[in-house]
Amino acid sequence: MKTFKFFAVMAILGTAAYLFHIHSTNCGKTDPVHQSVSKIQPTTSRKTGHHFKDGLDMTLTVRMSSNAKLLKLFYCTMLRSLTLYWSGHLGNLGLILDKESKDDHKFAENLQKYQKKLGIDISFTYEPLPENKSVLTVVKRRPHGYNRQLYSSFIMDEFISTPIVAWTDTDGKFTTPVTRDNIFKGNKLRVKGMNTFQYHYIHRWSRFTEKMIGKHMPSDFMTYFPVYIWRDTITHCRNYILKHLNVSTIEEAYIRVGSTDSFQMSPVNTIMSYAYYFEKERYDWHIDIGNVELQKYNKLYLTPGHELTSLDITPDFHVTLHEKYYKDANNTVNRQAYCAAVKNTVLKMEHNIKQMCEPFKTHVMWVLFEFCNKVRQEHLTTWCKNKNKHCISMLKEHYDKTRQLVNKGVYNLDLKKFKVVEEAANFHKIKCQPFL
Numbered sequence: 001m002k003t004f005k006f007f008a009v010m011a012i013l014g015t016a017a018y019l020f021h022i023h024s025t026n027c028g029k030t031d032p033v034h035q036s037v038s039k040i041q042p043t044t045s046r047k048t049g050h051h052f053k054d055g056l057d058m059t060l061t062v063r064m065s066s067n068a069k070l071l072k073l074f075y076c077t078m079l080r081s082l083t084l085y086w087s088g089h090l091g092n093l094g095l096i097l098d099k100e101s102k103d104d105h106k107f108a109e110n111l112q113k114y115q116k117k118l119g120i121d122i123s124f125t126y127e128p129l130p131e132n133k134s135v136l137t138v139v140k141r142r143p144h145g146y147n148r149q150l151y152s153s154f155i156m157d158e159f160i161s162t163p164i165v166a167w168t169d170t171d172g173k174f175t176t177p178v179t180r181d182n183i184f185k186g187n188k189l190r191v192k193g194m195n196t197f198q199y200h201y202i203h204r205w206s207r208f209t210e211k212m213i214g215k216h217m218p219s220d221f222m223t224y225f226p227v228y229i230w231r232d233t234i235t236h237c238r239n240y241i242l243k244h245l246n247v248s249t250i251e252e253a254y255i256r257v258g259s260t261d262s263f264q265m266s267p268v269n270t271i272m273s274y275a276y277y278f279e280k281e282r283y284d285w286h287i288d289i290g291n292v293e294l295q296k297y298n299k300l301y302l303t304p305g306h307e308l309t310s311l312d313i314t315p316d317f318h319v320t321l322h323e324k325y326y327k328d329a330n331n332t333v334n335r336q337a338y339c340a341a342v343k344n345t346v347l348k349m350e351h352n353i354k355q356m357c358e359p360f361k362t363h364v365m366w367v368l369f370e371f372c373n374k375v376r377q378e379h380l381t382t383w384c385k386n387k388n389k390h391c392i393s394m395l396k397e398h399y400d401k402t403r404q405l406v407n408k409g410v411y412n413l414d415l416k417k418f419k420v421v422e423e424a425a426n427f428h429k430i431k432c433q434p435f436l
């Protein structure tokens, strides 16, 4: 498969970004927070700073296309939160788009003008249509684009060139500055999982995974973003599937397995289950098995010889929420999150931000132990039962680190960048609701 790469860092467009003017008067008077920030702080780029020394490069990767619903989530949820809480020091944003779509190319052309102002480099790669169009109808009740996106997960390594893929979705909303420690433990990539086997769909996902790699899902891995994956794990997983099913292309495997039943599927679960069974040592596992005894859990869900140990089930927290499945009508979480990030830093808070943060002065960010609240995906009744000290100290340690990063200027928490995002979104006539 050929890859079609187009890196957006082009001199001419860079110049255009400098000339881009922010209409500071666009912002309604009803939104005091937006008015408060006077000027965009320059954002240090990967080339000038090395706050995350390790030489391991990653791409925050989103497979999307330019339909109205995804665009709105992309700009209003993903990108706005990213501008605050994901640093270019960690890695660029990489978007994988539909090659044949004129709209996707237009979307990219518009967005790339803003990357300087947003403080993040964006790479755009274009994936051609699958050769066998049956790929687009495998999950029958779902549209072609959805099917294509699922399939695409198995070939992501062909469109992302960094050794690490940090895989997220348009509705993944960052809720805290991300530190290196949120991603790595030593040289292993952190993985989170949960026992959600009480839900029917998990068993369907597991059946799909079993057909693809011959193993039961050890846990549900669709419970956090970004999912950090060694790029070559995807390659290895794909090769394994081809061997396991005795087929010559991943398209054939996907169509064959997907069509044998009214399957639902979750490729991230297939790939991370592969990682668990075949590359366990390359990852640092944090599986919340719920309030079940480890031995019992192993008996129920793990293949003998591959049991979880007590080291695999220690707590970890989230740096994102799954927006579509997290009810928070008043954006309370966004305000709490911002206030927690800015608290006790060297940043000068405007009066209205101080006011906004007053009620949250002693607030503990328990929300970092949640992912969804429409379906239960949280650790407050398991790992963090009774709001225990261990979880409190994890949060404290995390915010000590984010404070250092803010004080060094790695994160500037500059709300003015929202205007850049909103201006870029305006190209598609998308209006974001206030964030704070």
Ligand SMILES: *[C@@H]1O[C@H](CO)[C@@H](O)[C@H](O)[C@H]1NC(C)=O
Binding pocket: 131, 132, 133, 134, 252, 255, 256
């Ligand atoms: C597409 O895949 C289906 C199912 O494997 C197969 O029957 C069909 O011949 C394939 N079509 C093409 C054009 O390869």
Ligand SMILES: *[C@@H]1O[C@H](CO)[C@@H](O)[C@H](O)[C@H]1NC(C)=O
Binding pocket: 246
């Ligand atoms: C795999 O498929 C090939 C051709 O499709 C066939 O000749 C071979 O016998 C199959 N091998 C196994 C182990 O099923």
Ligand SMILES: *[C@@H]1O[C@H](CO)[C@@H](O)[C@H](O)[C@H]1NC(C)=O
Binding pocket: 329, 330
């Ligand atoms: C949202 O805010 C409004 C006005 O302050 C309040 O009446 C309402 O109860 C809040 N809703 C939730 C879900 O917190």
